[in-house]
Amino acid sequence: MTGVTPRYRALADTLRERIVSGELTPGQRLPSAAELAWEHDVGRDTALKALGVLRGEGLLFIAHDNSIRVGPARRRPASEPEATPGTLVRLPKEATLIARMPTPREREELGLPEGTPVLVVRIDDVEEVHAADRTAMRYT
Template identity: 55%
Template sequence: MARYHELADALREQIASGARPPGEPVPSADRLAHEHGTGRDTALKALRLLRREGLLVLGRDNVVRVGPAQLRTARGAPGRPPTIIDVPPEGVVRARMPTPKEREELALPDGVPVLVVRLGEDEEVHPATGTGMRWPTG
């Protein structure tokens, strides 16, 4: 695996775990390169990859930050009923772009987000297209 993919995976995990919350500035490419023992070009490639995936955004102040959660319309295949996931009251659901491994495992085309259901330390990853979430009422 290319080194910039490894760095992107490490940053993705920090974002997914909440260690880097939405809006938080991301260290500069120079600092990331130093912290991860890579070159500046490698860090820049990783940052570009995560920006293309929508996980990082360039702010008006020219600072790269963790992107906000984005709502997207889920569209299932015609004639196919949606998958409904029951989310317990203490569950947390986040939308994000999939990792390359998740994209391959779920057979997702580029640009399709995933929904991550977290309950304590456990996580389930579902394609956002054709998936609905149901919370208990009351």
């Protein structure tokens, strides 16, 4: 069936929008998968799959107490405008580099084909996102 959004994807989209809008703030605890399933009238497995999508995008994490929490959502502008093939981004020593799959919005903004990951540079609680297929990184 064309045009039908899977229920897990719809739930992930709803939660993502709440995170991006600031309604759900960094560090905030989310309800359990069972509670989300009840609230959104989906099965627990559907809720778990939606949470997995958002964890893969870096928007959620599992805290030390096993709760599901919102990850840091603040971003700063990339150090270079649009990345071109062979772009080199120099990283300060305190930076952490993470590879993950992009959010739908990041995929659109960076013009990424489906399945292409992003490289996320994190310094303290701010991030910048780069297309992995056309960016090289080097610690300075």
